Amino acid sequence: MSRTHTYRCLSCLDEVVTRSFDTSHLSRTCPNCGSFERFANQSVVDRFESLEASPPAELDWERLERREKLVVAERLARTERTLDDFDVTDATDAVAAE
């Protein structure tokens, strides 16, 4: 497998790096905004954006800080990654149903 994984700077959301390994995030100095930041796995960023688009009813989403939202998104994305396809489909349906 030579798949690459994309990681995005959580400070500016503009800078992207790719790595051959799959982990939840990297910590590095962003060459774009200059801060030492988390670069989140693109799957986490995607989950974050879908949560922003349709906030889950179970959470007080709008009350969370941006950073807390990202932690939730990271947890969901990472959980999804360890579940089998059946559970992934379920989670996707649950989000779509909200």
Ligand SMILES: [Zn+2]
């Ligand atoms: Zn940045």
